[in-house]
Amino acid sequence: MKLSGVSKAILVVGMCLSAGMVLTRAIAVDGISERARQLHFSSIVIDTHDDTTQRFLDPGFDLGARNALGSIDIPRMKKGGLGVIFFSIWIPSKITGSEAVKRALTQIEAVHEQVRKHSNDLVLVTTAEGIREAHKQGKIAALIGVEGGHMIASDLGVLRRYASLGARYMTLTHSGNAEWADSSTAKPEHNGLSEFGKDVVREMNRLGMIVDVSHVSDKTFTDVLEVSNAPVFASHSDCRAICDAPRNMTDDMIRALATKGGVIQINYHVGFLSQEFRNAEKAHPEWDKAIALDVQKRCGDRQGCQLIEGDRVTREYVLRGDLPRVEWTKIIEHIDHAVKIAGIDHVGLGSDFDGANMPFGMEDASKLPQITDALLEKGYSEGDVKKILGENTLRVMAEVERVGRELNAAK
Amino acid sequence: MRLVRVSLIACLLVAGFLICQVAMGDDIAVRAKKLHFSTIVLDTHDDTTQRFFSKDFDIGKRNPDGHIDIPRMREGGMNAIFFSIWIDGRIMGPAAVQKALDQIDAVHENVNKYSKDMAFCRTAEEVRRAHAQGKIAALIGVEGGHMIGNDIRVLRMFGDLGVRYMTLTHFYNDEWADSSTAKPEHNGLTDFGKQIVREMNRQGIMVDISHVSDKTFYDALEVSKAPLIASHSSCRALCNHVRDMSDDMIKALAAKGGVIQINYEKSFIDQAYKDAEDKLSGGVVEMMDKLKKECGDNDDCMNKKMNEMAEKATAEGKLPHVSWERIIDHIDHAVKLVGADHVGLGSDFDGANMPEGMDDVTHLPQITEALMRKGYSDEDLRKILGGNLLRVMEQNEAVSREMRAAQ
Numbered sequence: 001m002k003l004s005g006v007s008k009a010i011l012v013v014g015m016c017l018s019a020g021m022v023l024t025r026a027i028a029v030d031g032i033s034e035r036a037r038q039l040h041f042s043s044i045v046i047d048t049h050d051d052t053t054q055r056f057l058d059p060g061f062d063l064g065a066r067n068a069l070g071s072i073d074i075p076r077m078k079k080g081g082l083g084v085i086f087f088s089i090w091i092p093s094k095i096t097g098s099e100a101v102k103r104a105l106t107q108i109e110a111v112h113e114q115v116r117k118h119s120n121d122l123v124l125v126t127t128a129e130g131i132r133e134a135h136k137q138g139k140i141a142a143l144i145g146v147e148g149g150h151m152i153a154s155d156l157g158v159l160r161r162y163a164s165l166g167a168r169y170m171t172l173t174h175s176g177n178a179e180w181a182d183s184s185t186a187k188p189e190h191n192g193l194s195e196f197g198k199d200v201v202r203e204m205n206r207l208g209m210i211v212d213v214s215h216v217s218d219k220t221f222t223d224v225l226e227v228s229n230a231p232v233f234a235s236h237s238d239c240r241a242i243c244d245a246p247r248n249m250t251d252d253m254i255r256a257l258a259t260k261g262g263v264i265q266i267n268y269h270v271g272f273l274s275q276e277f278r279n280a281e282k283a284h285p286e287w288d289k290a291i292a293l294d295v296q297k298r299c300g301d302r303q304g305c306q307l308i309e310g311d312r313v314t315r316e317y318v319l320r321g322d323l324p325r326v327e328w329t330k331i332i333e334h335i336d337h338a339v340k341i342a343g344i345d346h347v348g349l350g351s352d353f354d355g356a357n358m359p360f361g362m363e364d365a366s367k368l369p370q371i372t373d374a375l376l377e378k379g380y381s382e383g384d385v386k387k388i389l390g391e392n393t394l395r396v397m398a399e400v401e402r403v404g405r406e407l408n409a410a411k
Numbered sequence: 412m413r414l415v416r417v418s419l420i421a422c423l424l425v426a427g428f429l430i431c432q433v434a435m436g437d438d439i440a441v442r443a444k445k446l447h448f449s450t451i452v453l454d455t456h457d458d459t460t461q462r463f464f465s466k467d468f469d470i471g472k473r474n475p476d477g478h479i480d481i482p483r484m485r486e487g488g489m490n491a492i493f494f495s496i497w498i499d500g501r502i503m504g505p506a507a508v509q510k511a512l513d514q515i516d517a518v519h520e521n522v523n524k525y526s527k528d529m530a531f532c533r534t535a536e537e538v539r540r541a542h543a544q545g546k547i548a549a550l551i552g553v554e555g556g557h558m559i560g561n562d563i564r565v566l567r568m569f570g571d572l573g574v575r576y577m578t579l580t581h582f583y584n585d586e587w588a589d590s591s592t593a594k595p596e597h598n599g600l601t602d603f604g605k606q607i608v609r610e611m612n613r614q615g616i617m618v619d620i621s622h623v624s625d626k627t628f629y630d631a632l633e634v635s636k637a638p639l640i641a642s643h644s645s646c647r648a649l650c651n652h653v654r655d656m657s658d659d660m661i662k663a664l665a666a667k668g669g670v671i672q673i674n675y676e677k678s679f680i681d682q683a684y685k686d687a688e689d690k691l692s693g694g695v696v697e698m699m700d701k702l703k704k705e706c707g708d709n710d711d712c713m714n715k716k717m718n719e720m721a722e723k724a725t726a727e728g729k730l731p732h733v734s735w736e737r738i739i740d741h742i743d744h745a746v747k748l749v750g751a752d753h754v755g756l757g758s759d760f761d762g763a764n765m766p767e768g769m770d771d772v773t774h775l776p777q778i779t780e781a782l783m784r785k786g787y788s789d790e791d792l793r794k795i796l797g798g799n800l801l802r803v804m805e806q807n808e809a810v811s812r813e814m815r816a817a818q
Contacts, residue, residue: 098505102560105508109564112571116818153509157516164519165571 036373039382044135045368046084046348046390048169048265049145049214049236051355053087055304056110064118070308071353071364074121074140080368083140084131084390086235087111088355089167090147090303093176093183097153104151108144108165115142126166128397131390145212145235148174149181149200156203168397169210169235172197172220182217184246192219198227205229208404210396213237213257214247214267214350221253230403231261231396236350238272239264239337245272251341258342261399263392265350266334270314270357273330280323287317307355314357328361332374335388344384348393443780446789451542452775453491453797455552455576455672455755456621456643458762460494461710463517468711471525476715478760478771481528484547487772491538491548491797493576493642494518495762496558497710499703500583500590503557508565511558515551515572522549533573535804538797552619552642555581556588556607563610575804576617576642579604579627582696589624591653592696599626600634608634615811617803620644620664621654621674621757628660637810638668638803643757645679645741646671646748652679654695658748665749668806670799672757673741677721677764680737687730688721714761721764735768739781742795751791755800 134141173183180197240248299305530541541548580590587604692698706712
């Protein structure tokens, strides 16, 4: 609050002075170096996982206006230089069959609707080339990822039609097992991927859809790597070496993913970033329940509200001193660890904005330039930072598209 | 002798007349053939989609049964086809949505598989382009509003997947519109039904009023900003079936720029057949119900059984013979009523009982020839064969562009 007051005052003073003066002052205020700013705002910055879609179903939400709550809207994406966003299609994994299909379709349409509504700022794209084109035009590229294989209801026809409606990746499971793949957070049923699950992966290859291994069990991950003809990615996962959560990836997994040409997209969720936070959470399962109850009371069944409020209420626990405070710099630690393990070509960003508990200092998309600044500070070259910000994801997309074309031609 | 000479002359005269007639006939036959195989021949309603799920069926090969496949479409000169997405009207909600999605997928997959022969089309312009490339234009129509699961967002996604018309109901009422073959529940279109019609206009999805109740028809006509189609209906004046359109309805449809696409189903084109069938089975819905019990969810089986039943009953004399020429009567009636700009073809191939002489799509050139013999001009024939429908598609596309721009 104080800081923003200072910032405003400086801006007013700065406006009376030269443009160069304003810039110099701005550096002093938000701590982002001019070099980082230049680099960040000229790069393609991709985020592969945002749960903002849930908010689209809330009639009161306006993506075009700056919202007091949540992490994503067009003004804040612009302020944070976030140029490419994957809107996540998600329903709880206990909802399966036709019901899941219909709801997923509704959410895909909700993304299309937002893009239509804000066509001056957004454009729906489906290819790496499309992303580059949107960037040239100064538009935010909107893409679609389906978070959970349960939404295809074991039906390849449905998968194919999601692809034609613009879905560019599918996470094979969410928190529960799909009918054909095991999740990292459920009791194994299929010993990884079932035979049909392997067909799903092969069909995704043919469709040029990225196979997403976030959420899946380690065995599912291994099976996927074996079956997939194209590189795969983890759209929003962290490093287990730093925070031992089943949702995160071991060093071996990260290496295997990289060997296949894939990317780990670092998740900003405090429970995946910080072992300390995770331990505190585990020590008090009753808090988790209390938070859930509180959120339920405030939101009812509205998923978008639940996700936003969940983050807010959790933050209250932190401010009270019940849960440890996790700083945004934890994100940098995970990025740096993954880069050391797998190399600079295999790490990217998958925030989980609007669907997770954000660390302090990374409350929303407007804070993204800090990541660029921190990586430059750490000694990363500008080329390396560009890779992490988006070029690695673009490479995987282009490669997956190439494999898809090849498989179709070979038919 | 004289007598002989006279009869010889008479003979020559008769022979000359006969030869002359044959020559004249030949001329029309040749002209009709030439016209038929050079123009866009578009059929707005084919239930072949159901067959895609049968292991025995391959659209790329000539099949011994059914009415449609690529070789026979080529032979019959049909070069634009609306594959119908259809499930029983009593299946609703999410299950209906998924099944419809599966059928939409099956159409796309089959078009992809035979991309040398077929091109998936979304606009009139694309249909023309496909024709210029010698390909069959494949389009999608959804036969029944129950398949959107009462959700306007699903309708929009169907539009994005290439659906170019939607029949507002099938045999049963859906959540927001009354069918012609069910007890009225909504007094035509509900307010949500009207919203659906407007959204279809915005999407450029043609509103199809085949199957709907008369009140739904008039409601849709009033609400729609774009011309409507009856994708597969015939004339009630010639065969008094609720699935057909009265002269007043046809006039109202035409006044709004729409088209009636004549259905070849025997019980919709022939009064004697309809009456006999009603006596035999109690009506089309009851008959389908009976078959459903035998075939379960296998719709290919349903069609086969339906044809077998009809053939058997006809052989036993329980159902009258119906000639394919009844189709011509319906076309001609509609043209006389509203002009050649508002009539087209919506066979119902692979989903209905075909009249004798129209056993499959290879027989289509007969229609062109018969109409030419009736004196129809080449221009009118091109309109009836496909031009009218393309015009309505273009008008729907224009309305869609306007509505989107106005947003």
